[in-house]
Amino acid sequence: MVMSLEAKYEEFWRQSIKQLNDVVKATGGLPIAPPDEKGQYSLWYDVRELRLRYSISVERIKKFFEGLREGKVYATKCRRCGRYYFPPPQADCPYCKASDMDWVEISGDGELLTYTIINTKPLTYSHYPDYIVAIARMREGFNVLAWLRVDDPKKVRVGMKVRLQVVKREPEGYLTYEFVPAEQ
Amino acid sequence: MRGGVAIVGGVGHAKFGRRTDATLGELAWEAVKEALEDARLDQKDIQYFVVGNAGGWSAESLPAVIVGEYCGLNPRGGAMRVEAACASGSAALYNAYLAVASGMADIAMAIGVEKMYESPTPTVVEFIGRAGNYFWEFENFGLTFPGYYALYMTAYMNRFGATEEDFCKVAVKNHYYGSMNPKAQFYGLRITVDQCLKSRYVAWPIKLYDSSPITDGAAAVILASEELARKITDTPVWIRSVGVATGTANLSKRPDFIGLDAAYQAAEQAFKRVGIEHRDTWKYFDVADVHDCFTIAEVMAYEDLGFVERGMGIQLVRSEQTYKGGLIPVNLDGGLKAKGHPIGGLRALVWLLR
Ligand SMILES: [Zn+2]
Numbered sequence: 001m002v003m004s005l006e007a008k009y010e011e012f013w014r015q016s017i018k019q020l021n022d023v024v025k026a027t028g029g030l031p032i033a034p035p036d037e038k039g040q041y042s043l044w045y046d047v048r049e050l051r052l053r054y055s056i057s058v059e060r061i062k063k064f065f066e067g068l069r070e071g072k073v074y075a076t077k078c079r080r081c082g083r084y085y086f087p088p089p090q091a092d093c094p095y096c097k098a099s100d101m102d103w104v105e106i107s108g109d110g111e112l113l114t115y116t117i118i119n120t121k122p123l124t125y126s127h128y129p130d131y132i133v134a135i136a137r138m139r140e141g142f143n144v145l146a147w148l149r150v151d152d153p154k155k156v157r158v159g160m161k162v163r164l165q166v167v168k169r170e171p172e173g174y175l176t177y178e179f180v181p182a183e184q
Numbered sequence: 185m186r187g188g189v190a191i192v193g194g195v196g197h198a199k200f201g202r203r204t205d206a207t208l209g210e211l212a213w214e215a216v217k218e219a220l221e222d223a224r225l226d227q228k229d230i231q232y233f234v235v236g237n238a239g240g241w242s243a244e245s246l247p248a249v250i251v252g253e254y255c256g257l258n259p260r261g262g263a264m265r266v267e268a269a270c271a272s273g274s275a276a277l278y279n280a281y282l283a284v285a286s287g288m289a290d291i292a293m294a295i296g297v298e299k300m301y302e303s304p305t306p307t308v309v310e311f312i313g314r315a316g317n318y319f320w321e322f323e324n325f326g327l328t329f330p331g332y333y334a335l336y337m338t339a340y341m342n343r344f345g346a347t348e349e350d351f352c353k354v355a356v357k358n359h360y361y362g363s364m365n366p367k368a369q370f371y372g373l374r375i376t377v378d379q380c381l382k383s384r385y386v387a388w389p390i391k392l393y394d395s396s397p398i399t400d401g402a403a404a405v406i407l408a409s410e411e412l413a414r415k416i417t418d419t420p421v422w423i424r425s426v427g428v429a430t431g432t433a434n435l436s437k438r439p440d441f442i443g444l445d446a447a448y449q450a451a452e453q454a455f456k457r458v459g460i461e462h463r464d465t466w467k468y469f470d471v472a473d474v475h476d477c478f479t480i481a482e483v484m485a486y487e488d489l490g491f492v493e494r495g496m497g498i499q500l501v502r503s504e505q506t507y508k509g510g511l512i513p514v515n516l517d518g519g520l521k522a523k524g525h526p527i528g529g530l531r532a533l534v535w536l537l538r
Contacts, residue, residue: 012306041205046243056319087320087434114342114441116334117388118326122313123306125326133325135335135436145321145436158342169324176324 004171008127013049020045060091063103068175071166073108075142076101084142108164110136110144110179117153127171134179136162148179155181189284190413190420194223194293194406200524201369202301203400208244209254211402212297216255219293219404223416230406232289233261236276236296238269238527240311241303251295261292269315270477270527272296273403280407281423290409297402298526308398312527317433330387330395330478332435337389337480339441346483346498348389352380353501354479355393355521360507362518369399369524394479399524427453442495447475447488455490465490466512476519486514 023045024031031045058065067074075086078093079100085093086106092099115134118125125131134148134156144164150156161182169176196218198211206214212235220226235248244250248265252258268275273296280294300308312329314322321327340346359375362368380393413420429449432438438445455462474485486497491512505511517523 016304039202043204087317087436114335114339116331116338116390117385118328118331119384119388120309120328120330120386121306122310122322122326122328124310126306128326131326133327133331133335135441143436143438145325145327145434147325158338 005124005127009124012123013051016045017049020047061089064089065175067103067105068166068177073106073144073164073166073177074103075106075140077104078102084140086142086144106144106164107139109182110138110162110164112136112148112156112158112160112162112179113143114158115148115156132156134162136164136179138164144177144179146176146178148181150181187285187287188410188413188422189281189407190410190422191405192223192225192291192408192413192416192420194219194225194404194416196220196222196404197367198402199367200399200401200526203299204301206400208242208247208297208299209250211299211400212251212295212404213255215297215402215404216251216257216293216295219406223406225291225406225416227256227260229291230257230293231260231291232280232283233257233263233293233295234276234279234283235263235265236267236272236274236294237265237298238267238272238315239265239298241308242299243302247297251297255295257293270475270525272527277405277407278426278428280405281426284407284409287409290412292407293404294407295402295404296526299400300398300526301400305398316435320434321436327435328387330390333478333480334387334390335435336441336444336484337394337478340480340483340498341389343442344495344498348391349377349381350498350501351394351479351483352377352391353504354476354482355380357501357504357507358476358482358515358519358521358523361516362522365518365523368518368522369397369401370518370522373522390478390480396477396520396525399526401524401526425454425457427451427455427457429453443484443488444481445488447485451489462490463493466492469512471513471516473517473519474514476515476521477525479521482514482519482521486512 020031023033031047033043035041064074074089075084076089077084078096079102080096080098113135115132117130117132119130132148135143135145137143162179163182164177164179167178196215198214203211235251237247248263252263266275266279276294276296280292283289283292309328313327356375356377362370363372363374383392385391408416427450429446431446452462460468474482476482483497486492486500487494492500500506506514
């Protein structure tokens with residue numbers, strides 16, 4: 001079962017604050033952990049905590065996110081040179097030095113180029129079960145990277161046909177895209 | 185050689201590993217002091233210095249000025265940090281090389297330093313995972329650093345019939361040499377293919393023993409112009425050629441996953457400058473230090489650098505031709521794999537032309 005992000009995250013931060021408080025109390029006022037039996041040296045536990053959450057600009061590619069709500073994954077295509085842009089669906093074509101783009105829905109048919117299973121996860125992914133990250137070559141000729149959803153990871157093969165689809169990522173409940181086997 | 189640039193003996197190297205005994209400044213100083221002593225130079229002789237550091241996981245967010253102050257190098261140089269992910273140390277070396285080659289400085293120092301153990305492992309995994317295109321490949325898909333290279337390993341295995349066992353042999357070799365390097369994180373620690381095969385997956389098919397460790401470390405080198413180099417030392421190591429190139433941030437934009445085009449392009453530039461053809465290049469070198477953050481990276485480097493044809497790198501491993509005495513000995517210092525991989529740290533890449 002997937003533990004919520006909040007619970008996992010809060011627990012991680014709570015532990016580090018507890019560690020700080022414990023050591024300050026134990027040392028009579030120094031946030032310094034003594035050396036341990038594993039060869040760890042004396043360490044100052046940082047009194048200041050920095051949590052980061054960025055606000056990322058999406059104004060010029062809003063159409064992409066509107067597309068997700070309609071179940072579509074959009075790329076951009078330069079009206080002058082015909083180049084596809086994804087990801088990101090660029091608002092500008094640096095080669096034509098122009099911003100004259102069409103929004104085109106990605107066909108969704110792809111062939112698996114490679115994949116991996118992420119076993120050791122980043123902190124902010126620690127609440128998900130191990131996940132497959134795959135790259136597929138789409139019919140249009142460009143590649144897409146996304147999670148591949150399968151029942152049995154052992155059945156995944158380079159070269160297998162996959163389909164790109166819009167899904168809700170749980171437990172956060174936000175819209176994104178992922179691959180599923182085409183024959184499913 | 186007109187306008188030549190040499191490493192003038194001045195090479196300093198802090199012990200790599202879990203260096204929780206030293207701050208960022210103290211760690212850098214270990215390397216800087218050794219480099220100065222090695223070249224018999226003083227801080228006042230260093231006209232320019234540059235610091236390679238990726239950072240994020242360590243408390244000092246603008247480390248160049250910290251290092252300059254601690255090591256008594258300020259105010260000379262600009263106390264600038266250069267970042268090129270895992271090539272930050274090489275970027276510092278390249279930057280110092282440009283300073284000397286352009287005539288802006290007669291003597292310059294490149295420093296690489298990283299303190300990764302200031303953050304817990306999941307946070308470090310998070311930081312390196314964000315090193316590609318954050319919004320399009322991390323925010324939604326949580327790729328990790330081993331994950332990036334695992335995408336290459338899967339494709340390479342599929343295309344050329346290489347096995348997980350083959351790649352473990354790279355780890356065994358690098359541990360073998362690292363075990364003899366007192367500055368290495370895994371000094372004294374050899375491993376077997378079996379141990380490697382039984383280690384847990386971190387990003388299938390990459391296992392723990394295919395991976396370089398989290399490392400604190402520092403290194404420094406001093407470069408000098410041709411005229412001064414000969415005065416400083418009788419044995420300058422000339423930098424004959426350098427090349428740099430860049431791949432895409434989004435992995436999905438790469439045309440294939442069996443080699444690193446940026447490494448190929450950088451090698452092409454470096455070879456062209458000295459008139460070497462980019463094939464069978466093993467015959468021009470006595471030894472090579474290549475990027476082996478993961479075992480697959482070392483094998484791809486054999487091919488990108490043109491030691492052998494694409495797909496033949498794994499044969500070099502099978503026939504043990506990258507050990508000492510082989511066709512082209514590689515990473516005799518233990519590599520990132522066994523010596524340690526402080527992301528912005530510096531390994532003096534000294535290619536000795538035959
Ligand atoms: Zn265009």
